[in-house]
Amino acid sequence: MRAVASRKDRSDQSDLTDLSDSERWALYAPWLEHTEAVVRANAIICLIHQANFLLDRQIAALEAAFIEDGGYSEQLATERLRRRAKDPSDPTDPSDLPPKCPKCGGLMALRTAKSGQNPGSQFWGCTRYPACKGTIAV
Ligand SMILES: [Zn+2]
Secondary structure (H helix, E strand, O other): OOOOOOOOOOOOOOOOOOOOHHHHHHHHHHHHOOOOHHHHHHHHHHHHHHHHHHHHHHHHHHHHHHHHHOOHHHHHHHHHHHHHHHOOOOOOOHHHOOOEOOOOOOEEEEEEOOOOOOOOOEEEEEOOOOOOOOEEEO
16 A cells, blocks of 8 residues: 655655645545445555554664663663762762761761751761761752
């Protein structure tokens, strides 16, 4: 089944992406609105075959992209490693939580300020407190 190129200049029919739905319908209307049911059924079967062909190509492209780039978790891990490699000393790198204490290099814990300038706010505090008073803003 081939569409008729009677409208405008439709010499190249390989790219129909700029058509509206009604223009696309008009391409197939002679068959889809045919008086004989056999012709209409054949046109629908042709369109189903075209849809299957395009779906097969899309699945193949997605498989190729998956093999090339990996899945969602792999892409997250890759991005995390890329950021760590860019600045391994950044203690606020969200991919490297909890951060290391900027004063002693020890472990830090998420704390809630009980007093000071912003009571109730959270910050990273050194687990060696009170010996070490290293903090990082959240
Ligand atoms: Zn510390």
